Amino acid sequence: MPTVKSLAENQSEALAEIGAIARQVGWGAIDILRSYYRGDSNEGDLEIKDKKDGPVTAADLAANRHILKNLQTALSHEDFGYLSEETYQGESVAKDWVWIIDPLDGTRDFINKTGEYALHIALTYKKRPMLAIVGIPEAEKLYFAIKGQGTFVETRDGTQEPRRVSTRNQIEDLAMIASRSHRDLRLNTMLERMPFKERHYMGSVGGKISTILEQKCDVYISLSGKTAPKDWDFAAPELVLTEAGGKFTSFEGNDLTYNNADVSQWGGLMASNGHCHQELYTLATNLLAEIDREST
Numbered sequence: 001m002p003t004v005k006s007l008a009e010n011q012s013e014a015l016a017e018i019g020a021i022a023r024q025v026g027w028g029a030i031d032i033l034r035s036y037y038r039g040d041s042n043e044g045d046l047e048i049k050d051k052k053d054g055p056v057t058a059a060d061l062a063a064n065r066h067i068l069k070n071l072q073t074a075l076s077h078e079d080f081g082y083l084s085e086e087t088y089q090g091e092s093v094a095k096d097w098v099w100i101i102d103p104l105d106g107t108r109d110f111i112n113k114t115g116e117y118a119l120h121i122a123l124t125y126k127k128r129p130m131l132a133i134v135g136i137p138e139a140e141k142l143y144f145a146i147k148g149q150g151t152f153v154e155t156r157d158g159t160q161e162p163r164r165v166s167t168r169n170q171i172e173d174l175a176m177i178a179s180r181s182h183r184d185l186r187l188n189t190m191l192e193r194m195p196f197k198e199r200h201y202m203g204s205v206g207g208k209i210s211t212i213l214e215q216k217c218d219v220y221i222s223l224s225g226k227t228a229p230k231d232w233d234f235a236a237p238e239l240v241l242t243e244a245g246g247k248f249t250s251f252e253g254n255d256l257t258y259n260n261a262d263v264s265q266w267g268g269l270m271a272s273n274g275h276c277h278q279e280l281y282t283l284a285t286n287l288l289a290e291i292d293r294e295s296t
């Protein structure tokens with residue numbers, strides 16, 4: 001059984017072993033989400049409930065139970081902490097190694113049947129991601145990455161292929177993707193003023209990052225408003241993008257940290273293929289200042 005001791009002794013071997021466990025758990029959660037999505041779950045209806053930060057369904061909760069139960073069975077209980085969207089108690093977890101889990105990213109799109117939802121499982125060490133799974137149930141694909149070892153996509157039959165970001169390197173040639181449902185006037189105005197070649201909108205952070213890994217898009221931009229995305233929305237997508245050659249930072253160019261006192265990720269998030277990353281976040285920052293001046 002992989003433990004914190006084995007992680008300290010031979011990190012890459014232990015992470016490879018944990019990665020295999022996490023992928024298996026991820027496929028099980030994909031099956032649960034797909035069966036609720038199709039309405040053929042034995043466990044009953046979707047039972048949609050509105051919470052402060054958006055809707056939650058029986059599918060979120062069932063996938064969450066599956067992930068926690070199986071990770072906790074396969075791994076030493078004392079060694080790892082768990083920060084999950086569905087069980088978050090308002091406090092950070094006092095462990096070095098912490099799993100950050102979103103069993104259903106894009107719940108609103110799941111309910112609205114756009115097919116644009118994902119599953120995120122990240123293992124972080126001292127607030128930074130070391131291992132990540134992003135499952136895309138409706139594509140039956142599972143992206144995974146281990147720090148320093150690249151990003152791969154796995155299909156149902158266990159076939160794995162490496163993934164890299166696109167080589168497009170002029171802002172005018174880039175395809176941008178942003179949220180379908182979390183956009184306010186400030187973000188919309190900023191996106192309109194950026195000279196992208198294409199603009200796309202879809203649900204789920206994992207889904208948007210997967211379009212960059214498939215080289216259909218090159219940039220994902222998000223901006224908090226009255227509310228902000230949370231650690232579980234970003235931790236796993238970050239690592240699968242950066243290990244594929246992309247960059248994932250705040251509008252100030254900083255890395256994000258996770259499992260802080262506040263799980264909200266306030267401010268702007270720039271995720272790109274990396275080739276004009278600094279130019280992109282500098283432009284975003286300048287445009288926001290311009291927009292804010294105009295509105296006062």
Ligand SMILES: Nc1ncnc2c1ncn2[C@@H]1O[C@H](COP(=O)(O)O)[C@@H](OP(=O)(O)O)[C@H]1O
Binds near residue numbers: 053085108203205224
């Ligand atoms: N400005 C914001 N405020 C709060 N949550 C946000 C947000 N932008 C994105 N998110 C969260 O990020 C996830 C993906 O959002 P989107 O589909 O719009 O990209 C959703 O979470 P969940 O569906 O996991 O609850 C959503 O709640």
Ligand SMILES: [Mg+2]
Binds near residue numbers: 104106107
């Ligand atoms: Mg969720």
